Amino acid sequence: MTAPRYDVLGIGNAIVDVIAKADEEFLVREGLAKGSMALIDEERAETLYGKMGPTIEASGGSAANTLAGIGSFGGKAAFIGKVKADQLGAAFRHDITAIGVDFPTAAATEGVSTARCFILVTPDGERTMSTYLGACQALSVDDIDEAAVKDAAVTYLEGYLWDPPAAKEAFRKAAGIAHEAGRQVALSLSDSFCVDRYRAEFLALLKDGVVDILFANEGELKSLYETGDIETALSAVAIDAKLAAVTLGAKGCAVIQGDERIDVPAAALESAIVDLTGAGDLFAAGFLYGHTNGLGLKRSAELGGLAAAEVIQHVGARPQVELKALGQERGLI
Amino acid sequence: MTAPRYDVLGIGNAIVDVIAKADEEFLVREGLAKGSMALIDEERAETLYGKMGPTIEASGGSAANTLAGIGSFGGKAAFIGKVKADQLGAAFRHDITAIGVDFPTAAATEGVSTARCFILVTPDGERTMSTYLGACQALSVDDIDEAAVKDAAVTYLEGYLWDPPAAKEAFRKAAGIAHEAGRQVALSLSDSFCVDRYRAEFLALLKDGVVDILFANEGELKSLYETGDIETALSAVAIDAKLAAVTLGAKGCAVIQGDERIDVPAAALESAIVDLTGAGDLFAAGFLYGHTNGLGLKRSAELGGLAAAEVIQHVGARPQVELKALGQERGLI
Numbered sequence: 001m002t003a004p005r006y007d008v009l010g011i012g013n014a015i016v017d018v019i020a021k022a023d024e025e026f027l028v029r030e031g032l033a034k035g036s037m038a039l040i041d042e043e044r045a046e047t048l049y050g051k052m053g054p055t056i057e058a059s060g061g062s063a064a065n066t067l068a069g070i071g072s073f074g075g076k077a078a079f080i081g082k083v084k085a086d087q088l089g090a091a092f093r094h095d096i097t098a099i100g101v102d103f104p105t106a107a108a109t110e111g112v113s114t115a116r117c118f119i120l121v122t123p124d125g126e127r128t129m130s131t132y133l134g135a136c137q138a139l140s141v142d143d144i145d146e147a148a149v150k151d152a153a154v155t156y157l158e159g160y161l162w163d164p165p166a167a168k169e170a171f172r173k174a175a176g177i178a179h180e181a182g183r184q185v186a187l188s189l190s191d192s193f194c195v196d197r198y199r200a201e202f203l204a205l206l207k208d209g210v211v212d213i214l215f216a217n218e219g220e221l222k223s224l225y226e227t228g229d230i231e232t233a234l235s236a237v238a239i240d241a242k243l244a245a246v247t248l249g250a251k252g253c254a255v256i257q258g259d260e261r262i263d264v265p266a267a268a269l270e271s272a273i274v275d276l277t278g279a280g281d282l283f284a285a286g287f288l289y290g291h292t293n294g295l296g297l298k299r300s301a302e303l304g305g306l307a308a309a310e311v312i313q314h315v316g317a318r319p320q321v322e323l324k325a326l327g328q329e330r331g332l333i
Numbered sequence: 334m335t336a337p338r339y340d341v342l343g344i345g346n347a348i349v350d351v352i353a354k355a356d357e358e359f360l361v362r363e364g365l366a367k368g369s370m371a372l373i374d375e376e377r378a379e380t381l382y383g384k385m386g387p388t389i390e391a392s393g394g395s396a397a398n399t400l401a402g403i404g405s406f407g408g409k410a411a412f413i414g415k416v417k418a419d420q421l422g423a424a425f426r427h428d429i430t431a432i433g434v435d436f437p438t439a440a441a442t443e444g445v446s447t448a449r450c451f452i453l454v455t456p457d458g459e460r461t462m463s464t465y466l467g468a469c470q471a472l473s474v475d476d477i478d479e480a481a482v483k484d485a486a487v488t489y490l491e492g493y494l495w496d497p498p499a500a501k502e503a504f505r506k507a508a509g510i511a512h513e514a515g516r517q518v519a520l521s522l523s524d525s526f527c528v529d530r531y532r533a534e535f536l537a538l539l540k541d542g543v544v545d546i547l548f549a550n551e552g553e554l555k556s557l558y559e560t561g562d563i564e565t566a567l568s569a570v571a572i573d574a575k576l577a578a579v580t581l582g583a584k585g586c587a588v589i590q591g592d593e594r595i596d597v598p599a600a601a602l603e604s605a606i607v608d609l610t611g612a613g614d615l616f617a618a619g620f621l622y623g624h625t626n627g628l629g630l631k632r633s634a635e636l637g638g639l640a641a642a643e644v645i646q647h648v649g650a651r652p653q654v655e656l657k658a659l660g661q662e663r664g665l666i
Contacts (some may be wrong), residue, residue: 021653054401054428054651057390068387087420087446095387176436320354320389 003158003323004183006102007075007164007292009152011144011174012063012169013136013160014105014182016088017277019315020052022120027128032120037129038189039050040118045132048118052327057088058116058316059095062190063158065278067319069285069307071100073293073333078102078148084135088114095318104145108138124314125273133164140166141173149174150181153292154213156284159190162198186213188284189220191253196223213291214244215284221246234261236298245287245301247280252305255297264301267309278317282307286323295333337516340408340625342485343460344477344500345396345508346469346493347414347438348448349421350610352648353385355453357548361463365439365453370462370498370524373451378465381451390421392428393450395523398611398650402618402640405432405656406666411435411481413507416466421447437478441471458606458645466497473499474506482507483514486625487546489617495531508543519546521617522553529556539573546624547577548617554579567594572580578620578634580613585638588630596636599643611650613629615640617658619656628666636665 027034030048040048049055059068061081070077079096083089085107092114094102101115115134119127139161149155155178161167175185187205189195195202202224214237216224221233232250237244237256244256252265286307290300308321314320327333360367363381373381382388394414403410412429416422418440425447429436429616448467452460472494482488488511492499508518520538522528528535535557538544547570554566563581570577570589577589585598618639624661625635640656647653660666 049427052427052431054392054431055424056649059387091388091390094382094385098385098387282355316389 004151004153005076006078006148006152006272008067008070008081008154008156008288009078009148010063010067010156011080011171012081012158013061013115013130013133013164014064014092015061015117015131015136016092017058017060017117017119017317018049018055019058019119019121020055022053022122024122025172027120027122032128032130034128035126036193037131040067040130040132041154041284042112042132045118045130048130051131052118052120057091058318059092060277060317062160062188062281063156064096065281066156066285066288067101068096068099068318069282069323070289072237072319073285073303073327074324075289078104078152080105080145082108082135082139083114084108086113088116089135102120102148105143107136111138118325119277121275121277121315125214125276127275127277133254136167137164139164139170141170144177146177148320149177150183152178152295154184154186154288156186156188156288157320159194159198159202160317162194163202170266172210182233184212185210186215186288187211188215189224192223193217195220199224202220203240212242214241216244217247217280218249245283245304247308253283253301255301256295262298262301263304264298267289267305269313273312275315276312278311279308281317282311282319299332303327305330306330337486338409338483338484338488339411341400341403341487341489342411342413343396343400343489343605344392344413344494344504345491346448346466346497347397347416347425348394348450348464348469348611349425350391350393350452350650351382351452352391352454353388353450355455357417357455360455365461365463367455368459368460369526370464370569371526373463373465375445375465375474375581376447378451378463381463385451385621385650389648390424391651392425392648395521395614396492397429398490398614399618400434401429401432401491401651402615402624402656405652406618406622406636406637406660407657408622411437411485413438413476413478413532415468415472416447417441417444419446422468423451435481437481438476441468444468444471450523452610453612454608454648459612460608469500470497472497472503474503477503477510479510482510483516485516486512487517487518487621488521488613489521489621491521492527492531495527495534505543516565517545518543519548519621520544521525521548521613522557525552525556528553529571532557536573545575547574548613549577550580550613551582575627578616578637580616580641586616586634590630595631595634597631597638598638600638602642604646608648609645611639611644614650615644617653632665636660639665
């Protein structure tokens with residue numbers, strides 16, 4: 001097996017974040033469950049946007065954020081996802097390629113517009129998301145770049161891909177190609193509501209060995225195993241997953257590989273939490289950068305924690321400093 | 334004369350800011366004069382954007398930033414400026430109306446796209462701007478809402494309006510309507526390069542009484558009078574302008590009205606300067622809010638300093654907290 005061209009190839013929803021500050025009352029008034037991600041249609045998107053305060057726009061998307069993080073660490077990464085050939089789609093393409101990530105997927109030239117995620121950030125830094133999937137719904141098996149998947153050490157997939165109708169098949173096709181080429185497949189559970197929607201399928205992916213590496217946070221893992229006790233959930237995932245990296249908020253993370261368990265405390269914050277958007281995505285970025293560069297599980301988890309800490313100290317879901325320099329400064333790479 | 338419907342009506346270029354961090358070397362390599370605003374064509378815009386790192390997008394435009402600030406203070410404001418009916422134009426409209434500013438100007442349905450200002454922020458917080466005027470070039474006398482101008486205590490105009498071909502006429506028309514209705518006209522000099530381009534015309538506007546209130550920073554005022562000595566420039570403007578508010582960076586500002594001169598120190602900063610974009614625009618917002626609400630010159634200048642201090646402590650040219658609450662907290666309103 002030749003050395004892979006990419007450390008990580010990710011497949012996900014290509015989304016532009018539309019970010020505004022909001023108070024708790026706004027969430028209640030709009031019927032938004034705090035901390036969750038809800039899917040909305042175009043009409044609701046227009047209505048909600050009309051009620052939001054002034055926004056800033058920044059590229060987002062769960063897997064895309066992870067790849068931007070890997071690019072920022074100096075890793076080799078590629079992204080497969082669908083934008084429309086419109087202004088937001090052009091901005092998405094600019095941002096992910098500007099950070100050094102290959103983006104081979106052609107933009108849709110017709111149909112609905114580039115996806116938007118309306119993110120309301122409350123004063124505590126928690127984010128509540130409403131996603132209009134738009135052009136993401138056009139992602140299909142035809143968009144899977146076989147050569148690129150074969151040439152990636154890890155193919156990384158976001159659970160949110162279960163939402164658009166055809167993306168799930170693209171996901172399965174990519175996983176098949178990756179395994180045939182002797183590569184690994186990783187899955188992020190995305191959020192606990194997403195797990196609720198697709199629990200049986202996600203469990204089957206683990207038990208059937210379609211997924212080698214699982215990323216989850218505490219809420220997602222508890223939802224997956226329908227338990228209120230995180231230790232029970234961790235014991236269960238130790239059996240089902242070959243490798244699992246579970247983030248535990250301020251408690252850090254636990255990495256589980258068979259009988260082995262490594263607990264890593266959270267990275268220290270220099271300032272207050274501003275916006276939690278992207279925390280899980282950037283944890284996955286650091287972990288996968290370390291994992292694919294042979295740095296070991298503990299060091300990989302520490303890099304994940306470092307990247308997550310950076311992203312929650314500012315607005316927006318992608319790194320604002322070079323993670324490579326940050327990792328070197330901390331003596332981790 | 335009835336009480337005006339608006340404290341301030343502003344006319345300016347309707348621009349979306351595209352913001353990236355950059356180092357000094359990038360500016361030198363791209364031939365960009367640090368701290369300046371240069372006009373660029375569409376081709377150069379594409380080339381420069383392609384070379385920039387990941388960006389965030391946020392509504393901008395000098396006068397528009399000022400009106401957003403007045404809206405944030407709880408003032409009554411309206412904006413006249415030209416966007417295209419595209420995604421960036423829709424974002425611009427959303428952001429200015431979401432902060433409570435009326436925006437009666439129809440979007441252009443054909444022609445070039447909504448204007449973009451590519452802002453490169455260096456580690457010292459200084460910003461270097463390259464503006465593609467796009468749809469702003471379509472602003473014309475037909476866009477001047479006569480009733481709105483008549484009904485505004487102050488009509489505020491940015492010097493940058495001299496750049497697009499027809500906007501200057503719109504400016505003169507609006508100034509004429511305002512004065513006929515017994516209202517005041519204010520002008521911001523925008524930047525020292527802009528003053529360099531239109532010095533004779535700007536001086537004539539002052540001397541001929543077309544402009545009642547002048548906003549300038551130190552560099553702009555020195556450029557206007559072609560002197561290296563700020564005191565000389567301040568003495569000159571005391572003769573030419575009925576009222577001038579001149580910002581002096583960390584030294585605060587000087588307000589000049591005939592023989593009277595009020596010096597106000599800069600507001601204290603809670604954190605480091607992050608991005609100087611919008612400092613002058615927000616000073617004008619605070620000053621005009623105070624002036625049109627009868628708070629006196631000193632208090633108005635203090636409100637200007639407060640708003641400017643808020644905007645330079647984060648990325649982006651519009652307030653991120655409610656300026657009304659901030660002003661009340663400081664006992665200024």
